[in-house]
Amino acid sequence: xxxxxxxxxxxxxxxxxxxxxxxxxxxxxxxxxxxxxxxxxxxxxxxxxxxxxxxxxxxxxxxxxxxxxxxxxxxxxxxxxxxxxxxxxxxxxxxxxxxxxxxxxxxxxxxxxxxxxxxxxxxxxxxxxxxxxxxxxxxxxxxxxxxxxxxxxxxxxxxxxxxxxxxxxxxxxxxxxxxxxxxxxxxxxxxxxxxxxxxxxxxxxxxxxxxxxxxxxxxxxxxxxxxxxxxxxxxxxxxxxxxxxxxxxxxxxxxxxxxxxxxxxxxxxxxxxxxxxxxxxxxxxxxxxxxxxxxxxxxxxxxxxxxxxxxxxxxxxxxxxxxxxxxxxxxxxxxxxxxxxxxxxxxxxxxxxxxxxxxxxxxxxxxxxxxxxxxxxxxxxxxxxxxxxxxxxxxxxxxxxxxxxxxxxxxxxxxxxxxxxxxxxxxxxxxxxxxxxxxxxxxxxxxxxxxxxxxxxxxxxxxxxxxxxxxxxxxxxxxxxxxxxxxxxxxxxxxxxxxxxxxxxxxxxxxxxxxxxxxxxxxxxxxxxxxxxxxxxxxxxxxxxxxxxxxxxxxxxxxxxxxxxxxxxxxxxxxxxxxxxxxxxxxxxxxxxxxxxxxxxxxxxxxxxxxxxxxxxxxxxxxxxxxxxxxxxxxxxxxxxxxxxxxx
Numbered sequence: 001x002x003x004x005x006x007x008x009x010x011x012x013x014x015x016x017x018x019x020x021x022x023x024x025x026x027x028x029x030x031x032x033x034x035x036x037x038x039x040x041x042x043x044x045x046x047x048x049x050x051x052x053x054x055x056x057x058x059x060x061x062x063x064x065x066x067x068x069x070x071x072x073x074x075x076x077x078x079x080x081x082x083x084x085x086x087x088x089x090x091x092x093x094x095x096x097x098x099x100x101x102x103x104x105x106x107x108x109x110x111x112x113x114x115x116x117x118x119x120x121x122x123x124x125x126x127x128x129x130x131x132x133x134x135x136x137x138x139x140x141x142x143x144x145x146x147x148x149x150x151x152x153x154x155x156x157x158x159x160x161x162x163x164x165x166x167x168x169x170x171x172x173x174x175x176x177x178x179x180x181x182x183x184x185x186x187x188x189x190x191x192x193x194x195x196x197x198x199x200x201x202x203x204x205x206x207x208x209x210x211x212x213x214x215x216x217x218x219x220x221x222x223x224x225x226x227x228x229x230x231x232x233x234x235x236x237x238x239x240x241x242x243x244x245x246x247x248x249x250x251x252x253x254x255x256x257x258x259x260x261x262x263x264x265x266x267x268x269x270x271x272x273x274x275x276x277x278x279x280x281x282x283x284x285x286x287x288x289x290x291x292x293x294x295x296x297x298x299x300x301x302x303x304x305x306x307x308x309x310x311x312x313x314x315x316x317x318x319x320x321x322x323x324x325x326x327x328x329x330x331x332x333x334x335x336x337x338x339x340x341x342x343x344x345x346x347x348x349x350x351x352x353x354x355x356x357x358x359x360x361x362x363x364x365x366x367x368x369x370x371x372x373x374x375x376x377x378x379x380x381x382x383x384x385x386x387x388x389x390x391x392x393x394x395x396x397x398x399x400x401x402x403x404x405x406x407x408x409x410x411x412x413x414x415x416x417x418x419x420x421x422x423x424x425x426x427x428x429x430x431x432x433x434x435x436x437x438x439x440x441x442x443x444x445x446x447x448x449x450x451x452x453x454x455x456x457x458x459x460x461x462x463x464x465x466x467x468x469x470x471x472x473x474x475x476x477x478x479x480x481x482x483x484x485x486x487x488x489x490x491x492x493x494x495x496x497x498x499x500x501x502x503x504x505x506x507x508x509x510x511x512x513x514x515x516x517x518x519x520x521x522x523x524x525x526x527x528x529x530x531x532x533x534x535x536x537x538x539x540x541x542x543x544x545x546x547x548x549x550x551x552x553x554x555x556x557x558x559x560x561x562x563x564x565x566x567x568x569x570x571x572x573x574x575x576x577x578x579x580x581x582x583x584x585x586x587x588x589x590x591x592x593x594x595x596x597x598x599x600x601x602x603x604x605x606x607x608x609x610x611x612x613x614x615x616x617x618x619x620x621x622x623x624x625x626x627x628x629x630x631x632x633x634x635x636x637x638x639x640x641x642x643x644x645x646x647x648x
Contacts, residue, residue: 009043009090017083036079043086044070065235069259073581076253081581084589085260115184115206118150119143121194132201139197143188151184152199161189234564238262238571245575254577260584261570261591270559270599277602278552286536287545294531297514298549302493304441304449304542305508307500308456308463311518311539312470313431315501317350317413319357321428323406328424335425337363339417342381342388345371350415350429351379378416386420396423411465436540437470443543447550451493455484455508484508499542516542555602563595 016039023032044067051064066089073082119127121140132150135141140156143149149162161173164186173189176182182195185206201207242258275292282289289295306312322332330338340358343351344365355365368388371381378391380399389399393416397403400418406426408414415427434440441452453474454467463477476487485508488496498505498512509515509530517530518537534541567588574584 010087013039013043013083013087013090017087020080020083033077033079036083037074040070040074040079040082040086043089044074047089065238065259065262068239069256069262072252072256072259076256078253078256078581081256081260081585084582084585087589115148115150115201135197135201137197137199141195141197142192143195144192145188145190147188149182149184149186149188149195151197151201152204153182153195153197155180155182156194156196157191160191160193163187163189230560230564234262234567237568241571241575245577248575249577251577253581254575257574257577257579257581257584258571260581261574261579261588262567270563270595271556273596273599274552274556274559274602277600278548278555281552281603282545282548285541285544285548286534286538287541287548288533288535289545290531290533294514295549295552297495297531298497298546299553301444301447301449301495301497301514301546301549303451303453303491303496304444305453305455305488305491305496305498305512306470306472307498307505308454308458308466309431310501311499312433312437312454312466312472314434315431317353317429317431319353319427320412320430322425323428324425325402325404325423327402328419328422330419330424332425333361333363335417335419336361336427337366338383338386338388338419338424339390339415339427341366341368341383342371342379342390344368345381346373346379346390350413353429354415354427389418390415392416400424409465411462411469413462433466433469434539436538440540440543441471443540444546447543447546449497449546451491453487453491455479455487455498481505481507485511488512497542497546499539516545552602555599559595559599562598563591566591566594 016035020032020036023029023035047067047070051067066085070082070085073079073085115132118130118132118135118139119142120130120135121142122128127142135151141150141153155176155178158178160176160182162176162182164174164183174186181198183206184199184201184204238259242255242262245258246252246255248254275295278295279289279292282295289298309315319336322336324330324332324335328335336354336358340355340363343354345368358365366383368381368383371379373379374391374395377395378389380387380389382388389396393403393405393414396416396418400421400423403416403418403423406414406416406428408428411430413429413431415429417424417427444452451474452472453476454463454470454472455476456463456466457479458477460477463475467475476483479487484505488498488508488511495513497514497516498508499516499518500509501518505517509517514532515530516532516534518534518539532545534545570579570584570587570591573579579587
């Protein structure tokens, strides 16, 4: 409601000044003074009410100087100065609204794109328009060209192109194939597509983002409260200097001249605008900062802790080699084809990677019968005339003869296979380090992070291999979620930033001083327990978040002190009586403008060197088709977390 009255007050002040000018031009000086005094004192009374409300919110002294200055100028006959002070206050608030809107542009863009309607297919053909809240999982939906995807779901059409920039910050359009996930909030391309809903609107990705954005917009950072506390000594100093000037000059006008340049609008405006600008810049980069206080924590991070799978590594095992058993008589590609054909019935995380590797080599998957999966152990299926078994060494050894273990290097995993009751060979898999992981850690070191750690539930050899490759200081492996929490709490250099993405990361993300979830492809549990959610699957955004936090804090402090020092300088000069009250009020308006413009610098990057870590070129991840969508034989891809099953 306050916003409704701010601009009318500016308009009213301008009209009052025009009326005063007209009266002065007509020679009616007393009438002009009366109009100006009555209007100014009315605004002072209104501001006094706001001052009382501010006191209850902990904002001490912000309005006291302004109300005193208006009353004092009116009392000594400086009615023109009183109108200028009123214009400064009302105009400054309007300028703050503009700055607030500019700084929160990216946040509001997310809110404005909230899906509201959906087109649901009905039995017998046809489409009905329904509210997005009426969509339930399993509904078949039509998304027309340039429309927003209403809820999370899977694509039924052969192919679709989507603008996911509002979700991930990635400007390039994303191509999706049949069975792949579609995120609510993404914008469909030039062709209509069909999809099946997998979540309701309230449980979809976009609604979760909106909740985070609203939380961010409503938060108030410690530094903003600190700026409020500056008002107490600032107000005392202003009154002391004004009183001294009055006492030395024995002229009450001198008291007024000091007060009109002491109105602490820069102190009130600077920090909130800077934090909104920093939060907006982060959102534009695909980084949702849940509250402004997190930006201050990010700026002071001294220890960075990382999960392994899906965080430092890509989280998608890739085939690095095929070892065919001696005397097997199969070519490597034939072995891969047989294994992939059996794996199409498995829900294991490696299954999709094996099938993808086969397709990349141009190998078609063969039909199979009598397939069965032995949970956490492996899968068996009749492919052609042979029975193929795939899985852990003990499982394959129990179903074959001539079994041999394959020696592995650090970071490697083995998928063992048998064909026709004989051991056939091994597929060597690895979860590679992200291409920009090393650069990200180097950038964090440049930003002042003094200690890095890898926490994972994986085996020691694999964890140490990844940790060494990434340049991590300490590696702690074979951790349960409780072990991760204990390790983070024991770290001496604080604040501690934890970056993870799995369900098992949720407790440690909440325990860290700053929890960062790779939310674009991570889990809801991790995202909800984190302070920051990275929407783009790019670890370099963790370093960018720290950079944004540091730059935002720098701008906020600079803006606060710029306003304070300029006001103090003007007060000292005004004590000598060389700044008339009207001129002083106008000078203070320029101080407000300079402070706000400086705070808006947080919308940009600190230098050309900022953001020097290059993001990897976006890749399209092809998931196995959903069985309910396109194939009765395939299984959807399953993500791995730090404690996921190993086939090694």
